[in-house]
Amino acid sequence: MRGQVVFTRDAAGALGRMLEGTAEEEVYVLADENSRRWCVGRLGLEGVPEARRLVMAAGEGAKSLETAARVWQWLSERGARRGSVLVNGGGGGVTGLGGFAAWCFKRGVRHINVPTTLLAQVDASVGGKTGVDFNGLKNEVGTFAEPEGVVVDNGMLAMLPRREVLSGLAEMVKHALLDSGEHVEEVLAADLADVAGAGFLGLIEQSVAVKARFVRQDPKEGGWRRALNLGHTAGHAIESAALQRGEAVTHGEAVAHGLEAALWLSVRKRGFDARLYGRVREFVRRTYPRCEAAAEGDALYALMLHDKKNERAGVNFTLLRAPGEPEINCYCEREEILEALKEIG
């Protein structure tokens, strides 16, 4: 990994150290409507004038090629150069789109990500995945582009809506499943009221460490990294279906239900512990809204066939033999996938 990831309770201090030696007039800030408040105060960027701040709309709809073009236009008109630094402060939409924009502007300007949602902190903070939605498909256009640095400060989560906290939590459950049974129990028992507290930062760091381990072994997702795709084969399809129908489903809600499907298949095809499957399933049903899309199995299956991680014809899942023992590229029959989708709560 190229980037330096700092876990801190003092985002401004950490960002300041990363920007040492950079002329103030070379700093550009991208935020969204939700995160804009922090980009001035909490990050200590009061000195950055309006002309070098850009606010994009929040939400998946803004993660488009048109928004990327707007960022390029802004950087181009303001005279940004390769030595300039784009600070992307926001959720995964901002860090993913901003990372893509930075990577492609003049063939690459520096960028630093400051994730401001739990989901972005545990998932988008490492791995270098950037991109925009295109042709109705998530991240259809993008690159692998590690930022120069990442600042993770969970104090920023104090005002995060509960639904957004739960969205990040689903990725933490996934990381825990890829790690160990104890880690799973720890995440399922986490006190969400304390998400912005000092104690929770350790849980976030632990979650990121699991992801970083897989990314390090396979930065460009040629193979092993696909373990991180656990829950995402069905999850992405659920999310794409919602995107196409204009419904509001968070990434984590889709992943939580995707985990249900993946664990059901894991029990059936790889001997995963049925009791632990039951624990996770019960947790998902208790914690997340019902999955409306699960009823439309055929449409979801068609979307899975389109997934960018499919190398061969057919749909391949990441399954688990046990916590911490993933198996990638597990081919699953259409019929068993439709059955798994029926089991989703």
Add this chain to the structure above:
Amino acid sequence: MRGQVVFTRDAAGALGRMLEGTAEEEVYVLADENSRRWCVGRLGLEGVPEARRLVMAAGEGAKSLETAARVWQWLSERGARRGSVLVNGGGGGVTGLGGFAAWCFKRGVRHINVPTTLLAQVDASVGGKTGVDFNGLKNEVGTFAEPEGVVVDNGMLAMLPRREVLSGLAEMVKHALLDSGEHVEEVLAADLADVAGAGFLGLIEQSVAVKARFVRQDPKEGGWRRALNLGHTAGHAIESAALQRGEAVTHGEAVAHGLEAALWLSVRKRGFDARLYGRVREFVRRTYPRCEAAAEGDALYALMLHDKKNERAGVNFTLLRAPGEPEINCYCEREEILEALKEIG
């Protein structure tokens, strides 16, 4: 360098070997209106159906984000996946745009470049620069992305208009200047009537070898590779000025005049041999159209200030102390640049 560059008189054979093991239905072909004829016959791609061939317009105007979006739309609708291969057959516009599109589609599909102009063969075949024009600026949006392979077959140049041959020749002069005095004399004396002949292939290979040497030492243009920018500081400005006014100036014409300016500054500031400067200047005046833009020194200077290779305020040239002895990041005063532009033929 990641990619394999093959110099050959049998493009179809070389491409066939690169595509060994790739299912026929995973091959996509991007060409432009000029190169489309070869993409079927000369490359042995008769088996690729119309649905997996896309023809973009020729010329700089087509090297846009809109065209890249058209390529993404086409790949997305046809179900291209990461294991698919995009064959970019055409001039630098096709290989640069196609490389960018491939690199960013689903965060990267395989691609092979088959440059079909002399300029693309000597310049775009190595170095991994991809991109599109944006906001009136050349390659304002793009990435560094080495293709999996490059096939250079100068038999394809048989029908290339003389003006396009001369465009490539300017880059060959530049490469020779970065190599040795003998190499310069060899290129200035080259028989352009034989550009598609077996003898010329060696000259092309020699030219690419010079470029590859600099790229290898500095893939992302952090420093030393900027030696290849010789002639391009003024050259890009001349080209951008023409682009903005809708005038037809080839890249090589702009570079040829840019070399005049760079060598004039080299004589004056770095003691470059005035006799060799005179030889190159005489060659450029004899061979290339007059440079209309040279009269507008102020406008060109403003464009140079915008160049993506500028790290600091001010304009920096690559200059030569002697053939093969470049010096990068040479700061030049506005006044001496305006004088150099006045000397352009």
